[in-house]
Amino acid sequence: MDVNLEKLKGTMIAQLRKNDIVANNLANINITGYKKDVVFLEVLKDETNPKVNIQTDFSQGSLKQTDNPLDLAISGPGFFTIETDQGEAYTRDGHFTVDEQGVLRTSGGNAVLGQGGWINLFTDETKAGEVNVTRLGDIYVNDTLIDTLRITDFEDYSGLRKIGENLFRVSPDVGFRSVEEPNVLQGNLEESNVSAVQEMVNLIEIQRQFESSQRIVKTIDRALGRAVNQVSRFR
Numbered sequence: 001m002d003v004n005l006e007k008l009k010g011t012m013i014a015q016l017r018k019n020d021i022v023a024n025n026l027a028n029i030n031i032t033g034y035k036k037d038v039v040f041l042e043v044l045k046d047e048t049n050p051k052v053n054i055q056t057d058f059s060q061g062s063l064k065q066t067d068n069p070l071d072l073a074i075s076g077p078g079f080f081t082i083e084t085d086q087g088e089a090y091t092r093d094g095h096f097t098v099d100e101q102g103v104l105r106t107s108g109g110n111a112v113l114g115q116g117g118w119i120n121l122f123t124d125e126t127k128a129g130e131v132n133v134t135r136l137g138d139i140y141v142n143d144t145l146i147d148t149l150r151i152t153d154f155e156d157y158s159g160l161r162k163i164g165e166n167l168f169r170v171s172p173d174v175g176f177r178s179v180e181e182p183n184v185l186q187g188n189l190e191e192s193n194v195s196a197v198q199e200m201v202n203l204i205e206i207q208r209q210f211e212s213s214q215r216i217v218k219t220i221d222r223a224l225g226r227a228v229n230q231v232s233r234f235r
Contacts, residue, residue, distance in 0.1 A: 033092030034192035073188040081150040089167040108165040114147030
């Protein structure tokens with residue numbers, strides 16, 4: 001009986017963890033390029049607590065036209081390459097800005113990398129000219145080729161880990177894969193791949209499962225209470 005209660009306790013804790021992940025997906029539904037997390041619970045026979053396995057779904061989000069020349073979206077495989085204080089990171093969030101020095105940056109302030117390093121869009125050290133980005137990621141300012149976006153892809157997406165600010169870092173053992181012909185769309189953003197309807201259904205299912213576990217715990221608790229009373233009665 002104690003083992004069953006411990007397993008139920010572990011299952012309920014795992015369900016709460018799953019609820020947190022689904023709630024976080026919903027909280028990020030309007031974040032550009034956000035990739036939802038999916039939770040799998042592995043219930044092993046000889047273990048008390050179910051194993052919570054969290055995986056990121058890297059499926060393509062819908063594309064939204066903004067007509068902002070600094071908004072970029074990748075249709076298909078690949079990630080924008082970003083420089084952070086802890087090294088290179090990767091994102092599908094192409095909502096970029098230009099700082100006071102003309103450097104192309106993410107909304108979090110990190111530099112966007114091209115084949116030549118940081119991308120500077122200033123042509124006369126005071127302002128950027130007309131910016132045009134081709135589907136291959138070539139960046140032109142006033143018809144002059146400035147640089148080419150460094151679009152990076154990977155052999156195994158399971159090696160990517162979220163590090164905050166909509167960025168990913170890759171495990172050292174994951175191989176890089178070149179994107180010979182990236183499909184970069186200027187004036188567009190990739191929306192999150194979170195479905196509000198699906199996540200709400202997930203929340204309802206989790207709630208029902210949790211309530212079911214609660215009822216079982218209460219039933220076992222009442223049975224134990226009756227057993228204790230009966231034992232004490234015959235002493």
